[in-house]
Amino acid sequence: NAGVTQTPKFQVLKTGQSMTLQCAQDMNHNSMYWYRQDPGMGLRLIYYSASEGTTDKGEVPNGYNVSRLNKREFSLRLESAAPSQTSVYFCASSDLGEGMNTEAFFGQGTRLTVV
Amino acid sequence: AQSVSQHNHHVILSEAASLELGCNYSYGGTVNLFWYVQYPGQHLQLLLKYFSGDPLVKGIKGFEAEFIKSKFSFNLRKPSVQWSDTAEYFCAVLLTGGGNKLTFGTGTQLKVEL
Numbered sequence: 521n522a523g524v525t526q527t528p529k530f531q532v533l534k535t536g537q538s539m540t541l542q543c544a545q546d547m548n549h550n551s552m553y554w555y556r557q558d559p560g561m562g563l564r565l566i567y568y569s570a571s572e573g574t575t576d577k578g579e580v581p582n583g584y585n586v587s588r589l590n591k592r593e594f595s596l597r598l599e600s601a602a603p604s605q606t607s608v609y610f611c612a613s614s615d616l617g618e619g620m621n622t623e624a625f626f627g628q629g630t631r632l633t634v635v
Numbered sequence: 636a637q638s639v640s641q642h643n644h645h646v647i648l649s650e651a652a653s654l655e656l657g658c659n660y661s662y663g664g665t666v667n668l669f670w671y672v673q674y675p676g677q678h679l680q681l682l683l684k685y686f687s688g689d690p691l692v693k694g695i696k697g698f699e700a701e702f703i704k705s706k707f708s709f710n711l712r713k714p715s716v717q718w719s720d721t722a723e724y725f726c727a728v729l730l731t732g733g734g735n736k737l738t739f740g741t742g743t744q745l746k747v748e749l
Contacts, residue, residue: 560741560742561741562641563679563739578736610679623684
């Protein structure tokens with residue numbers, strides 16, 4: 521049981537290049553999230569998907585797109601990478617909801633550097 | 636928009652000292668509340684959570700937190716910290732009925748000295 525799996529773990533891009541970060545979960549969760557983590561700024565929500573077929577913007581969506589391919593997979597795409605997108609990216613999944621005794625589970629993270 | 640505030644950005648304590656980390660949120664509706672911990676080089680792990688019932692919740696490794704609805708707060712406490720508690724701590728709020736949007740605070744870096 522792998523939980524939440526992110527690929528790749530590390531990536532270096534040149535400014536203007538594009539790439540897709542992959543995320544898959546095997547816990548049959550409905551909700552999935554993409555965050556970026558920067559020093560002193562905590563985790564900021566980029567996009568989330570409350571259920572298969574839906575996606576919503578978070579706090580910092582500019583420069584990113586997402587696809588909820590199916591219930592298991594939620595990918596994050598950078599169309600034209602910029603140095604400001606250098607960060608550690610985390611994917612998470614959950615079945616959170618009112619009164620539900622659950623938690624969000626996180627992947628190991630992707631360290632992205634844009635030069 | 637909902638927001639989560641963690642007032643202590645860096646905390647340095649000696650072993651055996653008591654810990655309290657503040658967390659406040661701004662939202663008037665029903666929330667679920669969490670504290671996560673991130674050890675150096677690792678991903679986030681759940682410390683404890685509140686979703687209903689007793690506002691004093693106990694988590695792993697001797698941590699506890701109290702939900703005070705009137706103060707919009709969910710402070711994390713530990714009576715006696717250990718060197719191994721050195722990590723970054725994040726408070727998070729789930730807006731129930733808000734599309735399952737999970738928002739994190741900016742984090743508190745805790746260093747415990749021997």
